[in-house]
Ligand code: C2E
Ligand code: CA
Protein backbone atom coordinates (compact mmCIF):
# COMPACT_ATOMS: atom_id res chain seq x y z
CA UNK A 1 0.00 0.00 0.00
CA UNK A 2 2.90 2.32 0.82
CA UNK A 3 4.37 1.68 -2.62
CA UNK A 4 1.01 2.51 -4.16
CA UNK A 5 0.92 5.80 -2.35
CA UNK A 6 4.48 6.60 -3.41
CA UNK A 7 3.62 5.73 -6.99
CA UNK A 8 0.51 7.85 -6.86
CA UNK A 9 2.48 10.79 -5.50
CA UNK A 10 5.14 10.42 -8.20
CA UNK A 11 2.47 10.28 -10.87
CA UNK A 12 0.82 13.35 -9.41
CA UNK A 13 4.12 15.25 -9.34
CA UNK A 14 4.84 14.18 -12.89
CA UNK A 15 1.50 15.50 -14.04
CA UNK A 16 1.98 18.71 -12.08
CA UNK A 17 5.34 19.08 -13.74
CA UNK A 18 3.83 18.64 -17.14
CA UNK A 19 1.09 21.16 -16.41
CA UNK A 20 3.51 23.76 -15.12
CA UNK A 21 5.82 23.20 -18.10
CA UNK A 22 2.89 23.79 -20.45
CA UNK A 23 2.08 26.96 -18.56
CA UNK A 24 5.68 28.13 -18.78
CA UNK A 25 5.79 27.48 -22.51
CA UNK A 26 2.49 29.27 -23.02
CA UNK A 27 3.69 32.20 -20.92
CA UNK A 28 6.85 32.50 -23.03
CA UNK A 29 4.89 32.24 -26.29
CA UNK A 30 2.36 34.79 -25.09
CA UNK A 31 5.10 37.28 -24.31
CA UNK A 32 6.45 36.74 -27.80
CA UNK A 33 2.98 37.08 -29.34
CA UNK A 34 2.60 40.47 -27.67
CA UNK A 35 6.00 41.62 -28.94
CA UNK A 36 5.35 40.36 -32.47
CA UNK A 37 1.90 41.93 -32.54
CA UNK A 38 0.17 38.56 -32.95
CA UNK A 39 -2.70 39.32 -30.61
CA UNK A 40 -5.93 40.52 -32.09
CA UNK A 41 -9.14 42.12 -30.93
CA UNK A 42 -12.61 40.94 -31.76
CA UNK A 43 -15.75 42.99 -31.20
CA UNK A 44 -19.16 41.72 -30.14
CA UNK A 45 -22.22 43.90 -30.60
CA UNK A 46 -24.38 45.07 -27.69
CA UNK A 47 -27.90 46.14 -28.66
CA UNK A 48 -30.91 47.86 -27.18
CA UNK A 49 -33.55 45.22 -26.38
CA UNK A 50 -36.53 47.48 -27.16
CA UNK A 51 -35.31 49.01 -30.44
CA UNK A 52 -32.59 46.62 -31.65
CA UNK A 53 -30.22 49.57 -32.11
CA UNK A 54 -26.49 49.06 -31.69
CA UNK A 55 -25.30 50.48 -28.39
CA UNK A 56 -21.69 49.42 -28.50
CA UNK A 57 -19.24 46.56 -28.71
CA UNK A 58 -17.43 44.42 -26.16
CA UNK A 59 -13.74 44.02 -26.96
CA UNK A 60 -12.50 40.41 -26.70
CA UNK A 61 -8.87 39.38 -26.95
CA UNK A 62 -7.85 36.66 -29.42
CA UNK A 63 -4.61 34.73 -29.68
CA UNK A 64 -3.76 32.42 -32.56
CA UNK A 65 -0.74 30.39 -31.51
CA UNK A 66 1.59 29.45 -34.42
CA UNK A 67 1.39 25.73 -33.56
CA UNK A 68 -1.57 25.29 -31.24
CA UNK A 69 -3.99 27.48 -33.16
CA UNK A 70 -6.65 29.38 -31.26
CA UNK A 71 -5.98 29.54 -27.53
CA UNK A 72 -9.07 30.71 -25.57
CA UNK A 73 -8.72 33.69 -23.21
CA UNK A 74 -9.95 31.47 -20.37
CA UNK A 75 -6.68 29.58 -20.80
CA UNK A 76 -4.12 32.34 -21.34
CA UNK A 77 -5.52 35.22 -19.24
CA UNK A 78 -4.99 33.35 -15.93
CA UNK A 79 -1.39 32.61 -16.98
CA UNK A 80 -0.84 36.28 -17.86
CA UNK A 81 -2.34 37.28 -14.52
CA UNK A 82 -0.05 34.93 -12.66
CA UNK A 83 3.18 36.20 -14.19
CA UNK A 84 2.23 39.87 -14.45
CA UNK A 85 2.18 39.97 -18.25
CA UNK A 86 -1.48 40.99 -18.01
CA UNK A 87 -0.32 44.55 -17.28
CA UNK A 88 1.34 44.90 -20.68
CA UNK A 89 -1.39 42.94 -22.46
CA UNK A 90 -4.16 44.95 -20.81
CA UNK A 91 -2.48 48.19 -21.81
CA UNK A 92 -2.14 46.93 -25.38
CA UNK A 93 -5.83 45.97 -25.48
CA UNK A 94 -6.96 49.35 -24.18
CA UNK A 95 -4.72 51.36 -26.49
CA UNK A 96 -5.52 49.28 -29.57
CA UNK A 97 -9.28 49.31 -28.93
CA UNK A 98 -9.34 53.09 -28.39
CA UNK A 99 -7.25 53.66 -31.50
CA UNK A 100 -9.44 51.41 -33.66
CA UNK A 101 -12.75 52.77 -32.38
CA UNK A 102 -11.54 56.38 -32.71
CA UNK A 103 -11.52 55.91 -36.48
CA UNK A 104 -15.10 54.61 -36.80
CA UNK A 105 -17.72 56.68 -38.59
CA UNK A 106 -20.22 56.26 -35.78
CA UNK A 107 -19.51 57.03 -32.12
CA UNK A 108 -20.35 53.60 -30.71
CA UNK A 109 -19.17 52.75 -27.23
CA UNK A 110 -16.57 50.10 -26.60
CA UNK A 111 -16.42 47.94 -23.47
CA UNK A 112 -12.97 46.72 -22.45
CA UNK A 113 -12.41 43.96 -19.87
CA UNK A 114 -10.06 44.72 -16.99
CA UNK A 115 -8.32 42.09 -14.90
CA UNK A 116 -8.33 42.41 -11.10
CA UNK A 117 -4.53 42.47 -11.37
CA UNK A 118 -4.67 45.65 -13.46
CA UNK A 119 -7.01 47.18 -10.93
CA UNK A 120 -4.63 46.52 -8.09
CA UNK A 121 -2.16 48.86 -9.77
CA UNK A 122 -2.26 52.38 -8.30
CA UNK A 123 -1.68 54.09 -11.67
CA UNK A 124 -4.60 52.56 -13.55
CA UNK A 125 -6.58 55.82 -13.70
CA UNK A 126 -3.55 57.71 -15.08
CA UNK A 127 -2.95 54.99 -17.65
CA UNK A 128 -6.56 55.25 -18.86
CA UNK A 129 -6.27 59.03 -19.00
CA UNK A 130 -3.01 58.91 -20.97
CA UNK A 131 -4.34 56.42 -23.49
CA UNK A 132 -7.45 58.56 -24.06
CA UNK A 133 -5.27 61.61 -24.68
CA UNK A 134 -2.85 59.75 -26.89
CA UNK A 135 -5.56 58.19 -29.10
CA UNK A 136 -7.92 61.16 -29.02
CA UNK A 137 -10.73 58.80 -28.06
CA UNK A 138 -13.76 60.34 -26.33
CA UNK A 139 -13.83 59.17 -22.70
CA UNK A 140 -17.63 58.94 -22.79
CA UNK A 141 -17.37 56.20 -25.41
CA UNK A 142 -15.24 54.00 -23.16
CA UNK A 143 -16.69 51.49 -20.72
CA UNK A 144 -14.56 49.30 -18.48
CA UNK A 145 -15.88 45.91 -17.37
CA UNK A 146 -14.88 44.58 -13.99
CA UNK A 147 -16.02 41.57 -11.98
CA UNK A 148 -16.67 41.36 -8.28
CA UNK A 149 -13.37 39.60 -7.71
CA UNK A 150 -11.77 42.97 -8.51
CA UNK A 151 -13.58 44.61 -5.65
CA UNK A 152 -13.00 42.11 -2.88
CA UNK A 153 -9.23 42.46 -3.26
CA UNK A 154 -9.00 45.94 -1.73
CA UNK A 155 -12.29 47.75 -1.35
CA UNK A 156 -10.98 51.16 -0.35
CA UNK A 157 -8.44 51.40 -3.12
CA UNK A 158 -10.82 49.98 -5.72
CA UNK A 159 -13.39 52.60 -4.82
CA UNK A 160 -10.77 55.37 -5.16
CA UNK A 161 -9.66 54.10 -8.55
CA UNK A 162 -13.25 53.69 -9.75
CA UNK A 163 -14.02 57.28 -8.77
CA UNK A 164 -10.94 58.64 -10.54
CA UNK A 165 -11.79 56.70 -13.69
CA UNK A 166 -15.40 57.87 -13.66
CA UNK A 167 -14.27 61.47 -13.24
CA UNK A 168 -12.66 61.15 -16.66
CA UNK A 169 -16.11 60.41 -18.10
CA UNK A 170 -15.45 56.69 -18.53
CA UNK A 171 -18.26 54.34 -17.43
CA UNK A 172 -17.97 51.15 -15.41
CA UNK A 173 -19.90 47.90 -15.93
CA UNK A 174 -20.23 45.12 -13.38
CA UNK A 175 -19.50 41.92 -15.36
CA UNK A 176 -20.77 38.36 -14.74
CA UNK A 177 -23.35 39.55 -12.21
CA UNK A 178 -25.16 36.82 -10.31
CA UNK A 179 -22.35 34.27 -10.09
CA UNK A 180 -19.17 33.98 -8.03
CA UNK A 181 -18.83 36.50 -5.25
CA UNK A 182 -22.05 38.33 -6.07
CA UNK A 183 -23.43 40.32 -3.24
CA UNK A 184 -25.79 43.22 -2.93
CA UNK A 185 -23.15 45.05 -0.93
CA UNK A 186 -21.19 45.53 -4.16
CA UNK A 187 -24.10 47.40 -5.71
CA UNK A 188 -24.64 49.41 -2.56
CA UNK A 189 -21.03 50.54 -2.19
CA UNK A 190 -19.73 51.04 -5.74
CA UNK A 191 -20.75 53.36 -8.53
CA UNK A 192 -21.72 51.20 -11.51
CA UNK A 193 -23.18 52.43 -14.77
CA UNK A 194 -24.31 49.01 -15.98
CA UNK A 195 -24.99 45.52 -14.67
CA UNK A 196 -24.10 42.62 -16.96
CA UNK A 197 -26.18 39.60 -16.01
CA UNK A 198 -24.09 36.44 -16.35
CA UNK A 199 -24.90 34.28 -19.33
CA UNK A 200 -25.67 31.19 -17.23
CA UNK A 201 -29.10 32.72 -16.50
CA UNK A 202 -29.89 32.97 -20.22
CA UNK A 203 -29.12 29.33 -20.92
CA UNK A 204 -31.70 28.29 -18.31
CA UNK A 205 -34.23 31.05 -18.93
CA UNK A 206 -36.70 28.94 -20.90
CA UNK A 207 -36.79 25.74 -18.85
CA UNK A 208 -35.92 26.84 -15.32
CA UNK A 209 -38.57 29.01 -13.61
CA UNK A 210 -36.05 29.89 -10.88
CA UNK A 211 -33.66 31.37 -13.44
CA UNK A 212 -36.49 33.42 -14.92
CA UNK A 213 -37.54 34.66 -11.47
CA UNK A 214 -33.96 35.74 -10.76
CA UNK A 215 -33.65 37.53 -14.10
CA UNK A 216 -36.87 39.37 -13.30
CA UNK A 217 -35.62 40.29 -9.82
CA UNK A 218 -32.30 41.59 -11.16
CA UNK A 219 -34.15 43.72 -13.72
CA UNK A 220 -36.33 45.15 -10.96
CA UNK A 221 -33.26 45.78 -8.86
CA UNK A 222 -31.59 47.59 -11.77
CA UNK A 223 -34.68 49.75 -12.27
CA UNK A 224 -34.86 50.72 -8.58
CA UNK A 225 -31.15 51.55 -8.50
CA UNK A 226 -31.40 53.31 -11.84
CA UNK A 227 -28.70 51.10 -13.37
CA UNK A 228 -29.36 49.59 -16.83
CA UNK A 229 -29.06 45.80 -17.10
CA UNK A 230 -27.48 43.98 -20.05
CA UNK A 231 -28.24 40.28 -20.51
CA UNK A 232 -25.21 38.28 -21.67
CA UNK A 233 -25.25 35.09 -23.73
CA UNK A 234 -28.48 35.58 -25.70
CA UNK A 235 -28.48 32.70 -28.15
CA UNK A 236 -32.11 32.41 -29.29
CA UNK A 237 -35.03 34.45 -30.56
CA UNK A 238 -37.13 33.14 -27.66
CA UNK A 239 -34.66 34.39 -25.07
CA UNK A 240 -34.70 37.82 -26.68
CA UNK A 241 -38.51 37.84 -26.67
CA UNK A 242 -38.58 37.07 -22.95
CA UNK A 243 -36.09 39.91 -22.34
CA UNK A 244 -38.37 42.25 -24.31
CA UNK A 245 -41.35 41.24 -22.20
CA UNK A 246 -39.35 41.72 -19.00
CA UNK A 247 -38.11 45.15 -20.15
CA UNK A 248 -34.40 44.34 -20.07
CA UNK A 249 -32.30 47.26 -21.33
CA UNK A 250 -29.56 45.71 -23.45
CA UNK A 251 -28.51 42.32 -24.77
CA UNK A 252 -25.42 40.64 -26.14
CA UNK A 253 -24.89 37.13 -27.47
CA UNK A 254 -24.46 34.86 -30.48
CA UNK A 255 -28.06 35.48 -31.59
CA UNK A 256 -27.33 39.18 -31.96
CA UNK A 257 -23.82 38.76 -33.31
CA UNK A 258 -20.67 36.77 -32.70
CA UNK A 259 -17.40 38.45 -31.80
CA UNK A 260 -15.73 39.48 -35.08
CA UNK A 261 -12.53 41.10 -36.30
CA UNK A 262 -12.86 44.87 -36.54
CA UNK A 263 -12.96 44.87 -40.36
CA UNK A 264 -16.10 42.74 -40.27
CA UNK A 265 -18.31 44.47 -37.74
CA UNK A 266 -19.76 47.13 -40.00
CA UNK A 267 -21.61 46.83 -43.27
CA UNK A 268 -22.87 43.35 -42.49
CA UNK A 269 -25.62 44.41 -40.11
CA UNK A 270 -28.72 42.33 -40.70
CA UNK A 271 -26.83 40.09 -43.11
CA UNK A 272 -25.08 38.22 -40.37
CA UNK A 273 -24.69 34.66 -41.64
CA UNK A 274 -22.57 33.18 -38.87
CA UNK A 275 -24.77 34.13 -35.91
P1 C2E B 1 -16.57 37.77 -20.53
O1 C2E B 1 -16.03 39.11 -20.21
O2 C2E B 1 -17.75 37.31 -19.78
O3 C2E B 1 -16.84 37.79 -22.10
C1 C2E B 1 -17.95 37.19 -22.74
C2 C2E B 1 -17.60 35.81 -23.25
O4 C2E B 1 -18.78 35.12 -23.65
C3 C2E B 1 -16.70 35.82 -24.49
O5 C2E B 1 -15.86 34.67 -24.43
C4 C2E B 1 -17.71 35.67 -25.62
O6 C2E B 1 -17.15 35.12 -26.81
C5 C2E B 1 -18.69 34.71 -24.99
N1 C2E B 1 -20.03 34.81 -25.56
C6 C2E B 1 -20.64 35.88 -26.10
N2 C2E B 1 -21.90 35.60 -26.48
C7 C2E B 1 -22.12 34.31 -26.18
C8 C2E B 1 -23.24 33.41 -26.33
O7 C2E B 1 -24.30 33.77 -26.82
N3 C2E B 1 -23.08 32.15 -25.86
C9 C2E B 1 -21.91 31.70 -25.31
N4 C2E B 1 -21.85 30.43 -24.92
N5 C2E B 1 -20.83 32.52 -25.15
C10 C2E B 1 -20.93 33.80 -25.58
P2 C2E B 1 -14.28 34.78 -24.69
O8 C2E B 1 -14.00 35.76 -25.77
O9 C2E B 1 -13.79 33.38 -24.83
O10 C2E B 1 -13.72 35.39 -23.36
C11 C2E B 1 -13.78 34.69 -22.13
C12 C2E B 1 -13.36 35.57 -20.99
O11 C2E B 1 -12.00 35.97 -21.11
C13 C2E B 1 -14.15 36.89 -20.93
O12 C2E B 1 -15.41 36.65 -20.34
C14 C2E B 1 -13.22 37.72 -20.07
O13 C2E B 1 -13.38 37.40 -18.72
C15 C2E B 1 -11.85 37.24 -20.54
N6 C2E B 1 -11.31 38.20 -21.53
C16 C2E B 1 -11.51 38.28 -22.86
N7 C2E B 1 -10.81 39.32 -23.39
C17 C2E B 1 -10.18 39.92 -22.36
C18 C2E B 1 -9.31 41.07 -22.23
O14 C2E B 1 -8.99 41.79 -23.20
N8 C2E B 1 -8.82 41.35 -20.98
C19 C2E B 1 -9.17 40.61 -19.89
N9 C2E B 1 -8.66 40.95 -18.69
N10 C2E B 1 -10.00 39.55 -19.97
C20 C2E B 1 -10.50 39.21 -21.18
CA1 CA C 1 -16.82 41.08 -20.10
Ligand code: CA
Pocket residue numbers: 175176196198199232
Ligand atom coordinates in the same frame (compact mmCIF):
# COMPACT_ATOMS: atom_id res chain seq x y z
CA1 CA D 1 -19.43 38.43 -18.77
Ligand code: CA
Pocket residue numbers: 176
Ligand atom coordinates in the same frame (compact mmCIF):
# COMPACT_ATOMS: atom_id res chain seq x y z
CA1 CA E 1 -16.39 35.83 -17.49
